[in-house]
Amino acid sequence: MLRRLLQPFWVLLAIIFLIEAWLWDHLEPIVARIVAAIPLRASKQWLAARIDTLSPAMTLIVFIVPVVLLFPLKLVGMWLLMHHHWTSAIATIVFGKFLGVGVTAFIFDVTRPKLLQMPWFARVYGAVLALRLKAAALVEPIKQRINEIIGGSADGWSARVLRLILRFRRSVQQAR
Numbered sequence: 001m002l003r004r005l006l007q008p009f010w011v012l013l014a015i016i017f018l019i020e021a022w023l024w025d026h027l028e029p030i031v032a033r034i035v036a037a038i039p040l041r042a043s044k045q046w047l048a049a050r051i052d053t054l055s056p057a058m059t060l061i062v063f064i065v066p067v068v069l070l071f072p073l074k075l076v077g078m079w080l081l082m083h084h085h086w087t088s089a090i091a092t093i094v095f096g097k098f099l100g101v102g103v104t105a106f107i108f109d110v111t112r113p114k115l116l117q118m119p120w121f122a123r124v125y126g127a128v129l130a131l132r133l134k135a136a137a138l139v140e141p142i143k144q145r146i147n148e149i150i151g152g153s154a155d156g157w158s159a160r161v162l163r164l165i166l167r168f169r170r171s172v173q174q175a176r
Helices: 002-037 041-053 056-082 086-115 119-151 157-175
Strands: none
16 A cells, blocks of 8 residues: 555656756757867866875765855855846756766766766665666656657557647648
């Protein structure tokens, strides 16, 4: 009984986790291109060289820096929410999220070899990758069902309603 009640919670958590993973995968190359376009090649090489000289524990601090630096932006978003500036708040929070994930992905790409030298970090990294696969497996039947409904190949009232709507739209378009 409890398992059945918790199933929607786990699915929602898996969807959130997969959205984060998707953002990570897609923003890291974009941030890498932006950083590559910045004409501070000497500065970037200097930063990469400094990170290479750090111990794994100190590299962890470099990895955490974007989280600390972006915290005030999240506070601004919360302040805007509290003062009912909904559009600005949502834009600030979304911008902060994209910026945070993108910059963290870039920094993680640079610091990953050093971070994986720490046994506990390597275990956590492996667990996160395993969790990502488990989340994808949990959400896959739902994605498949949604694709069936959208494609009109599923059975049930929702698929029939969707097919009826699609037929109605086609008839309206043909009448024009």
